[in-house]
Amino acid sequence: MDFPRILSGNWDTPDSHRLAVAKSRGVYSQLPRALAMAPNDITQIVKDSGLRGRGGAGFPTGMKWSFVPPAEKRQGKSVYLLCNADESEPGTFKDRYCLWLDPHLLFEGMAIASRALDCHVGYIYIRGEFRYIARRLEEALAEAYAAGLLGKNILGSGHDFDLYVHVGAGAYICGEETALISSLEGEKGQPKLKPPFPAVEGAWRSPTIVNNVETLAVVPWLIQHGAAAYKALGTEKSPGTKLFSVSGHVRRPGVYEIPLGIPMMQFINEYAGGLLPGRTLKAVIPGGSSVPVMTPAEVAICSMDYESINTNAGSYLGSGGMIVMDDTTDLVAALTNLLRFYAHESCGQCTPCREGCGWMHQILCRVRDGEASEVDLGTLRDLADNIHSKTICFFGASAAMPVQSFLTKFRSEFLDRVQRRGVGAA
Amino acid sequence: MPKVKVNDIEIEVPAGTNMIEAAKLAGVEIPHYCYHPHLSIAGNCRMCMCEADSPRGPMLEIACNMQAREGLSIKTETDKVKAVRKSVMEFLLVNHPLDCPICDQSGECRLQDYYMDHGQYDSRGVDPKVGKHKRQDIGEHIVLDAERCVECSRCVRFGDEVTGTGDLRLMNRGDHTEIGMFPGTRLEHNYQGNLADICPVGALTNKEFRFQRRVWYLRETDSVCTGCSTGCNTKVCHQEGEVFRTLPRRNDDVNKSWMCDPGREVNSVVGSLTRLLRPTVDGAPVADATAVLAARIKAAGPGRTGFVLGSSASLEANWALLQVVKANCVGARVFRVAGNNAGSIVKSDDFLMDADKNPNTAGVALLADWAGNVGDAEALREADLALLVVLEDDIVSRLSGNPAEAIAYFGTHTNPTAELASIVIPVAHVVEMDATYVNRQGRVQRARRATNPQGEAIPAYQALEKLGAALGRAPGTSMPTATFAAMARTVPRLNGLDYKALGAGGRPLAPAPEPAAAPAAEAK
Numbered sequence: 023m024d025f026p027r028i029l030s031g032n033w034d035t036p037d038s039h040r041l042a043v044a045k046s047r048g049v050y051s052q053l054p055r056a057l058a059m060a061p062n063d064i065t066q067i068v069k070d071s072g073l074r075g076r077g078g079a080g081f082p083t084g085m086k087w088s089f090v091p092p093a094e095k096r097q098g099k100s101v102y103l104l105c106n107a108d109e110s111e112p113g114t115f116k117d118r119y120c121l122w123l124d125p126h127l128l129f130e131g132m133a134i135a136s137r138a139l140d141c142h143v144g145y146i147y148i149r150g151e152f153r154y155i156a157r158r159l160e161e162a163l164a165e166a167y168a169a170g171l172l173g174k175n176i177l178g179s180g181h182d183f184d185l186y187v188h189v190g191a192g193a194y195i196c197g198e199e200t201a202l203i204s205s206l207e208g209e210k211g212q213p214k215l216k217p218p219f220p221a222v223e224g225a226w227r228s229p230t231i232v233n234n235v236e237t238l239a240v241v242p243w244l245i246q247h248g249a250a251a252y253k254a255l256g257t258e259k260s261p262g263t264k265l266f267s268v269s270g271h272v273r274r275p276g277v278y279e280i281p282l283g284i285p286m287m288q289f290i291n292e293y294a295g296g297l298l299p300g301r302t303l304k305a306v307i308p309g310g311s312s313v314p315v316m317t318p319a320e321v322a323i324c325s326m327d328y329e330s331i332n333t334n335a336g337s338y339l340g341s342g343g344m345i346v347m348d349d350t351t352d353l354v355a356a357l358t359n360l361l362r363f364y365a366h367e368s369c370g371q372c373t374p375c376r377e378g379c380g381w382m383h384q385i386l387c388r389v390r391d392g393e394a395s396e397v398d399l400g401t402l403r404d405l406a407d408n409i410h411s412k413t414i415c416f417f418g419a420s421a422a423m424p425v426q427s428f429l430t431k432f433r434s435e436f437l438d439r440v441q442r443r444g445v446g447a448a
Numbered sequence: 449m450p451k452v453k454v455n456d457i458e459i460e461v462p463a464g465t466n467m468i469e470a471a472k473l474a475g476v477e478i479p480h481y482c483y484h485p486h487l488s489i490a491g492n493c494r495m496c497m498c499e500a501d502s503p504r505g506p507m508l509e510i511a512c513n514m515q516a517r518e519g520l521s522i523k524t525e526t527d528k529v530k531a532v533r534k535s536v537m538e539f540l541l542v543n544h545p546l547d548c549p550i551c552d553q554s555g556e557c558r559l560q561d562y563y564m565d566h567g568q569y570d571s572r573g574v575d576p577k578v579g580k581h582k583r584q585d586i587g588e589h590i591v592l593d594a595e596r597c598v599e600c601s602r603c604v605r606f607g608d609e610v611t612g613t614g615d616l617r618l619m620n621r622g623d624h625t626e627i628g629m630f631p632g633t634r635l636e637h638n639y640q641g642n643l644a645d646i647c648p649v650g651a652l653t654n655k656e657f658r659f660q661r662r663v664w665y666l667r668e669t670d671s672v673c674t675g676c677s678t679g680c681n682t683k684v685c686h687q688e689g690e691v692f693r694t695l696p697r698r699n700d701d702v703n704k705s706w707m708c709d710p711g712r713e714v715n716s717v718v719g720s721l722t723r724l725l726r727p728t729v730d731g732a733p734v735a736d737a738t739a740v741l742a743a744r745i746k747a748a749g750p751g752r753t754g755f756v757l758g759s760s761a762s763l764e765a766n767w768a769l770l771q772v773v774k775a776n777c778v779g780a781r782v783f784r785v786a787g788n789n790a791g792s793i794v795k796s797d798d799f800l801m802d803a804d805k806n807p808n809t810a811g812v813a814l815l816a817d818w819a820g821n822v823g824d825a826e827a828l829r830e831a832d833l834a835l836l837v838v839l840e841d842d843i844v845s846r847l848s849g850n851p852a853e854a855i856a857y858f859g860t861h862t863n864p865t866a867e868l869a870s871i872v873i874p875v876a877h878v879v880e881m882d883a884t885y886v887n888r889q890g891r892v893q894r895a896r897r898a899t900n901p902q903g904e905a906i907p908a909y910q911a912l913e914k915l916g917a918a919l920g921r922a923p924g925t926s927m928p929t930a931t932f933a934a935m936a937r938t939v940p941r942l943n944g945l946d947y948k949a950l951g952a953g954g955r956p957l958a959p960a961p962e963p964a965a966a967p968a969a970e971a972k
Contacts, residue, residue, distance in 0.1 A: 370622050372494055376599065388575075
């Protein structure tokens, strides 16, 4: 299939993270043009493109930008642009490639966004485990500063944009935008109550835009080719291309950029190399560990876009972290493993999530080990329902949705385990 | 003011009113743990979830983060809301230890109360509970039991926002989250007792009250703290004549929801060994010391007796003293010793603890201004007196040299003045009588009788009534209601105040005629 590789186009070029190489590949070519544009025109292009946030929620990026109050209503407060590089959703490993292989594309995207947002300070909040990437970002940052592409008076335009790399301590919850802000501020990484929303009152109580790495890295292409060219890719409600990270029982796990909307089976077979020989498909988690799991029948009718996955499978495209599980997978063990993660990562703020995630994990351990009864499955389902959307942030739902969907769509596996008590200890 | 609806009851409240408070005004109680009217909104307990109308239909939202705006309508008793409360209770209790039989919070515990109101399920918790640190001594007055904690973060916010000490923190994550202090640190402020008060469960308990009494045996009486001139509103908790603890009572104009630790200790002196229990004359107990005092006042002759108003004594007692003098002792001189801090370690701050440790300095100033001709400490020192009648204040240490040949002392506790006095008349402590005090803001506040006076003590205004009677004309001050009514009729700045209408929170004095006459300090 022929389509522009907007995000991964430079990844195969050796030393693509070096400024000279990046420039030879066209990175920073759009910055002078964007700096000469009116800020609102940049936002308008992003709006018109239909670009949706690539962190998982899929919120329209241009609309998010337009929530920042105009200068006269900001009471002299600065605007902050935060790049969410706390990629930590199990199954998701796309942003690290953007950061590792094409940091300058992100810098250019952030510099252009800063112009649109009348913002002069930005942070790349990167997860603690990515320290090696942070070091590369710092080196790239130094190169960009030395070339006058960041910092004060960028390329003589009069626009200032200082960019900093901030390394988190390695917490899943810090990928939630308000927890990211708390952590950046030096507080414990816990989500904040909304309202107020970050675009109005975020970091240091100032208007703040938090965008995913992939989202910001698309912006230069939008400036160069325009909104219409972007909309020509993908589907009506899911325009453009997107990075998908595939893991699990496929022959070629990895990160692939594709135009949104291609059939899911086509993606699995053509890009990810299909299933391992002799295996059959059992389940797919399409968008990072927290979205509802899909059955093979659902996979067969879904395409890789926001609306199809939601309508046909009640799941979400999410971050694009696809986990493929074949018939050798013990789904009870898989879910138990997921809940171990959520029980460990719950920030501990809201009652249902704090107490419930650990509780669900305990029950699942017993189910896995053949020490639970059918009553426990009922309790498990209740707990998930009682956590979902009863908390400050989306973490509660993220932990509940796998439980709800596994129990509903693969109920027989769980029933089998509780009916044959004592059998099947992992 | 916007109109909001709570369970279809329409009420008008100021814009921005917290919906938990708005519901209260509509007579609807919304259960909550983390919300506190004098702390920031945390929104973490999830107990106050209600259904709020929205363009997309009813939405479950936390009431504590909703502010009243025109047309807002919430429902607090729908099936969905009830189910959420029940589930929140289940989550809160799944790792909660069964400490109730040995927990001091029992009887005033939100976990217990809300379980009865909103929980009531059969436990599904069969897995081991998460263990946490118990019985941690974290300060002079506070013990922390992390296992009992519901992580509502009220205490964390108190340290961050009220005392500014930032001492307590939520450590760890998930169901291992627990409240704790940084290693090697202790609570170092004078407001520790409030932590036990705001803790909705038994995680933070007050050392002085631990294992002293089950709270359901205690009766509560509204009072005011007499530890300093701030006059924090309090609840005195007592059983069968014994006071077990003093708690702050909410008054947004004076002390919000707080009080200091020294203030809480005031009640501990009620029955202390230093209490004056029986009247004595020249060291020997007598049946009626007021008669002896009357005889000595007469014997001293006109103009040879001085009377000192008491800034620790109630408004009624000071009024009684002035009336006794006016009716019976022509030519007698009246004094006041302002800013008297005898015998106390002066602790003060810019919050609730005032350097002036007398609860009624402003009340004495008010009556002295009205009566006129009241001398100060300097005048007292120079006066040639045979007898000095002192009302409650310990003045001796403030006077260089002996101002009088003999002293008669009306007081609650022994002190240098009492030791020097030839006549001692024991009077009731603030928790033992109905009385009013004027705080540093010029606010008239009522204390109510919680217990009977110790020994043979009676309220000072009644002792002075007896003195007046013995001298010939009783001032008519035995009943505080009538006494206050007489003051309100006579003293211009008290005009219009009614004893009953003082209510729980008191009323401000009318402004002084000359500006800046009474220094007013604002409560933080």
